[in-house]
Amino acid sequence: MSVLLNIETATKNCSVSIAREGKTILCREIAEENFSHAEKLHVFIEEILQESNLSFKDLKAVAVSQGPGSYTGLRIGVSSAKGFCYALNLPMIAIDTLELLARKISINEGIIIPMIDARRMEVYTAFFDKNYIKTRQIEAEVINEESYKEINSTIHLVGDGIMKFKETLVQDKFIFHHDVVFPSANEMSYLSFEKYKKSDFVNVAYFEPYYLKDFVLNK
DSSP, rough: OOOEEEEOOOEEEEEEEEETTTTTEEEEEEEEOOHHHHHHHHHHHHHHHHTOOOOGGGGEEEEEEEOOSOOHHHHHHHHHHHHHHHHHTEEEEOOHHHHHHHTTSSOSEEEEEEEESSTEEEEEEEEEEOOOOOEEEEEEEEEOOTTTTTTSSEEESGGGGGGTTTTOOOOOOEEOTTTTTSSOOGGGGHHHHHHTTTTOOOTTTTTTOOOOOOOOOOO
């Protein structure tokens, strides 16, 4: 039986899960404004392993959310994943953060546009169809009244970035899923197992998160 550890820290949500054969056994997460990922992450991992009656030696791989997202959050998650992989001699799996966010809803028609806040009026986005197939690649884009004007189908918006555009994207085709704010390690369970079965691993030594934009230190 394949037991995988999933780590998602690309946003304000510090989230980890333990999964067996693609199904979540236990997930623990907390979203906080002050980014307590460095404090919470390893505590959560130890807790869910203990509560699941598992240990680090039971793990077959470690999966991490690869971004885009918070520079600090991604660094913490990827550094932790690399540490576990090196120490335990495990393969590492990288998962698209925007796909995780898209998979928090199911639709019958239209497209899903997950939006992760990239500050000001900019968001990280991609397009996914009802089967979660990516139909437009990831971009950092500024949203205005003309955005997505060429799309005639229903557009489902999810993520912490959508809050800024309720008064900008006002056409009936836009559906705001305000209850879907952050990606979670819970949705990683299926995706990481699918990659594990195909041995779709990344190079632990050379892997870097998908920042999309250069890190800028606030002054």
